[in-house]
Amino acid sequence: MTKNVLIVTEFRNGDYRRVTYEVASEARRIADALGAGLIAVSLGSGVSGKAAELGKYGVDKVYVLDDPALEYYLAETYVPIIAQIVEKTQPVAILLPASVDGRDIGARLCGTIDVTLVQDVIEAQVDGAGKITVKWPLFAGKIFAWSEWGQGVPPMFSMRPNIVPCSIMDDNKKAELEKIEAPVPTPRARVVKYDMDVSGKKELTEADVIVAGGRGMKEATNYGLLEDLAGLLGAAVGASRAAVDSGWRPHSDQVGQTGKVVNPNLYIAVGISGAIQHLAGMGYSKYIVAVNKDPDAPIFSKADFGVVEDLFNFVPAFTEEVRKLKASC
Ligand SMILES: Cc1cc2nc3c(=O)[nH]c(=O)nc-3n(C[C@H](O)[C@H](O)[C@H](O)COP(=O)(O)OP(=O)(O)OC[C@H]3O[C@@H](n4cnc5c(N)ncnc54)[C@H](O)[C@@H]3O)c2cc1C
Incomplete structure (x- = not known):
């Protein structure tokens, strides 16, 4: 099986959030150091029209599930599908955004697939032997921890937004798409709507x-x-x-x-x-x-x-x- 790094994307209101491109850029750097490919799992409503664009940021292939039932993020609907892609692709590392949704996915996913998760990573290093070490803040940044994973355990971590730059590798590259053939699980609770800030203020x-x-x-x-x-x-x-x-x-x-x-x-x-x-x-x-x-x-x-x-x-x-x-x- 080809060696791959996997990222989990974040898609909202018809587009990827910037942090997805940051995570893709960082994951590409890590994948290159490991001699691996870069794949993504992308869930949402309307996501299939945008997924190929992840290729610009170095993603080789995207597993896509585009369904109106995935418009609003819910752990109960998203995580079983993501876990299924992890099982299928057996990635050598998994990266997510350390956004509100990304942290939630990470917490539930690591329990589901039995992998150790480090949240809110601000730096990742890969040594000559392919070992990944990550740095993350504790006590509001008073101290920093460096963590690594044992043999045979895929490192899984969420990247803090706005820490690494979005790097366009190739403006013309389109990622290959593969449709996920899975039903969206029926959740026990659902989001009815979001009251959005309509003031037009910059986020x-x-x-x-x-x-x-x-x-x-x-x-x-x-x-x-x-x-x-x-x-x-x-x-x-x-x-x-x-x-x-x-x-x-x-x-x-x-x-x-x-x-x-x-x-x-x-x-x-x-x-x-x-x-x-x-x-x-x-x-x-x-x-x-x-x-x-x-x-x-x-x-x-x-x-x-x-x-x-x-x-x-x-x-x-x-x-x-x-x-x-x-x-x-
Ligand atoms: C668990 C916990 C979580 C917290 N989370 C946050 C958080 O998320 N974000 C956060 O910001 N704080 C947080 N705090 C609060 C934090 O500890 C500080 O109390 C807070 O950041 C102080 O805000 P400040 O700098 O505006 O006020 P102050 O500390 O009162 O400082 C005001 C400053 O303004 C300067 N100043 C006054 N007048 C003028 C003037 N005319 N011209 C120029 N300078 C002037 C003063 O010299 C002073 O340095 C948290 C605290 C706790 C315990």
């Missing part, structure tokens, strides 16, 4: 630039300053838990251990002290800019650029400069 976990405000913003209306700057930068607006607990921002804006984990190219932290629980959510951003009037604020130890200044002086002046620069381009 934090998919944003390239984030401007986030903390308790230093003082009150809800002051977030208008950050909205103005974010509008010019094409950024999403985030918040610390202190700001959310104060009722200034919705919980969907919270970044951190009990909020969202983000990894934009640029994270501008305004009036945020840099508590460990906040850093757990944004510490892997490529560039961090901190604006804080306290030169000893912990956020400065994590920041690439620091501005020690009252935010109510700095943010409007900075926004004005960005506006001028954009007008001159």
